[in-house]
Amino acid sequence: MIGDAIAGWVGNRIDRRDGEGGTLGALTGVLAWKAAKRIVPAAIVLGAVAYGVHRFSQNSTPPM
Numbered sequence: 163m164i165g166d167a168i169a170g171w172v173g174n175r176i177d178r179r180d181g182e183g184g185t186l187g188a189l190t191g192v193l194a195w196k197a198a199k200r201i202v203p204a205a206i207v208l209g210a211v212a213y214g215v216h217r218f219s220q221n222s223t224p225p226m
Contacts, residue, residue, distance in 0.1 A: 169195035 173191020174184035 165195055165199070166192050 169191040170188040171191075173187040173189070173194070175187075176191070177187020178184040
């Protein structure tokens with residue numbers, strides 16, 4: 163909840179720089195925050211799995 167408020171405030175401030183208003187920026191900030199809360203942890207997990215598969219495949223390949 164606090165993260166949504168902070169994201170909305172930051173988006174509002176960024177959107178106000180053009181002089182028109184800040185509602186669209188606030189909505190964009192909140193939506194970006196909500197997406198990032200789900201995408202970033204998933205990307206970290208997928209990256210760790212990919213790294214583990216890579217390391218495992220290097221260790222199981224016999225030397226020539």
